[in-house]
Amino acid sequence: MPKGVYDHKRKPWPARFWRHVFKTGPVPQHWPELGACWEWTGPADKHGYGRIWFNGKLEVTSRIAWLLAIGSLPTYDVLHKCDNPACVRFSHLYEGEAFANAADMVARDRQGGKLSNAQANTIREVYAMGQLNQYQLALKYNVTQAAIWYTIRRRKSK
Numbered sequence: 001m002p003k004g005v006y007d008h009k010r011k012p013w014p015a016r017f018w019r020h021v022f023k024t025g026p027v028p029q030h031w032p033e034l035g036a037c038w039e040w041t042g043p044a045d046k047h048g049y050g051r052i053w054f055n056g057k058l059e060v061t062s063r064i065a066w067l068l069a070i071g072s073l074p075t076y077d078v079l080h081k082c083d084n085p086a087c088v089r090f091s092h093l094y095e096g097e098a099f100a101n102a103a104d105m106v107a108r109d110r111q112g113g114k115l116s117n118a119q120a121n122t123i124r125e126v127y128a129m130g131q132l133n134q135y136q137l138a139l140k141y142n143v144t145q146a147a148i149w150y151t152i153r154r155r156k157s158k
């Protein structure tokens with residue numbers, strides 16, 4: 001059994017996970033179409049991310065939700081469209097490969113010029129106030145999340 005692949009023979013395992021999931025959690029206010037969050041009610045870290053032992057390692061529950069839906073652990077961080085760290089509903093999750101690829105994209109300037117300085121300033125303000133997350137900003141401005149990430153990190157406009 002390769003590492004990170006869910007072993008279907010160990011039957012009690014998914015049950016052990018789902019036992020701690022409350023499927024009628026809050027509906028994200030900023031994105032009601034997502035539907036109710038499935039909240040992890042088991043052990044969590046101080047930021048509210050659920051934790052579970054898996055393959056001898058303390059894993060984040062959103063990664064395990066990903067594993068149960070896809071069949072393998074995600075390569076990159078799992079992020080929440082709903083901004084609810086406890087949420088383990090697969091449709092509320094996305095893989096943050098954009099973060100890993102951001103440096104590449106910036107180097108190739110694929111996103112360059114898409115956002116005006118005024119837009120960039122607005123994005124930084126909105127993000128700083130916590131009104132929208134990076135994923136939502138990306139949708140709003142029709143750019144990749146990497147572009148938003150880069151915009152936020154680059155505090156000063158040129």
Ligand SMILES: [Zn+2]
Binds near residue numbers: 036037082089092
């Ligand atoms: Zn959610």
